[in-house]
Ligand SMILES: Nc1ncnc2c1ncn2[C@@H]1O[C@H](COP(=O)(O)OP(=O)(O)OP(=O)(O)O)[C@@H](O)[C@H]1O
């Protein structure tokens with residue numbers, strides 16, 4: 001039972017040496033990370049590992065943000081809005097109080113990972129009151145559109161109380177998009193089509209059909225939340241049952257000091273139930289340290305940023321060797337990787353590998369099967385184009401500033417002042433004045449569009 005990753009590379013030995021690099025399935029007992037700059041071969045590596053896992057009879061659940069994993073003959077693709085819907089406000093059991101608490105926690109995770117700030121105590125209270133009020137009266141699962149309406153009622157009822165209008169407005173403006181248009185087909189539902197099928201063979205959640213990063217994050221959080229709950233009900237076991245692949249993981253498991261989201265909870269708590277995580281990302285420094293530190297297998301393709309290289313090497317080689325590995329990581333070709341699987345037969349050393357065997361060729365060269373994307377009711381103007389081009393982490397900063405009433409200090413963001421200035425210069429959407437960050441006029445326009453405030 002092993003995973004064959006590719007050919008081991010040694011100096012002066014060509015790729016097609018018969019030195020196949022493989023590692024036992026046990027390596028997934030403690031999670032895996034795949035890093036590398038854009039285009040270095042991360043997703044291809046993830047696909048090859050996925051192929052190998054399936055060959056070994058392990059079930060795999062993939063969160064596919066760009067629609068590139070649909071290259072396998074087996075398995076099912078869950079296309080949001082086309083037979084695949086979720087009910088974000090559903091809970092298990094009959095206890096309304098703990099059920100509502102689990103929904104509040106789901107929203108808290110979503111807000112934290114997407115907007116860099118959790119629900120405020122007031123927002124959590126409003127959510128709790130509205131949800132409890134509903135579930136004590138009705139047994140049917142509440143829809144997001146109903147939640148938005150009820151928060152609006154609370155907002156107008158307490159319009160004279162300081163802070164309530166803004167707190168409720170931020171909730172409404174973030175949830176409103178999920179209750180309208182294309183997104184309503186996925187999220188505004190009282191039926192949840194997720195079940196144990198997730199633990200059977202290959203399941204790909206095709207997030208690429210969703211128009212916004214927020215929707216992709218929300219759906220990932222919801223599905224992971226369900227997996228976490230289902231996983232905890234399994235019998236503890238040493239057998240690997242499910243591997244969850246999260247591509248572009250910095251979006252859903254970002255590095256926020258002292259924060260434990262649902263993916264971290266899966267990484268920390270579900271190992272003993274046979275559930276493992278593969279996080280894939282371009283920037284290890286942007287990914288949750290809790291996840292990297294709990295990973296036993298690290299596959300790093302080429303990296304360019306010194307910060308990223310040092311962080312990855314910290315987990316791959318001992319301190320004395322780090323300097324000598326910096327040029328190795330910088331000069332890896334596409335598809336080549338440095339792999340640390342902590343294998344005694346290699347003296348626990350990091351190994352250079354050319355990922356892919358001849359048997360994997362069909363996985364490497366396969367084109368994803370096309371899935372019809374819905375255009376929806378989105379008005380595609382200049383501003384939408386700009387919104388699409390802004391990277392997710394910059395959008396998150398925009399949200400945070402917009403939702404903080406523009407009263408934000410540099411220190412409250414997990415990003416350096418130098419980086420903020422670089423963003424200010426590149427995108428002209430924020431200004432850094434001393435310790436304060438404010439939105440430019442252009443930035444406010446974009447933030448309003450992103451928050452869907454009319
Ligand atoms: N192991 C490999 N063997 C051969 N070609 C590869 C290999 N890995 C990647 N490639 C080539 O490089 C291209 C980019 O790879 P891939 O999409 O996996 O990169 P990525 O790091 O996921 O990029 P992105 O950051 O854009 O998601 C692939 O289309 C493929 O042609």
Ligand SMILES: [Mg+2]
Pocket residue numbers: 042043044247
């Ligand atoms: Mg990729």
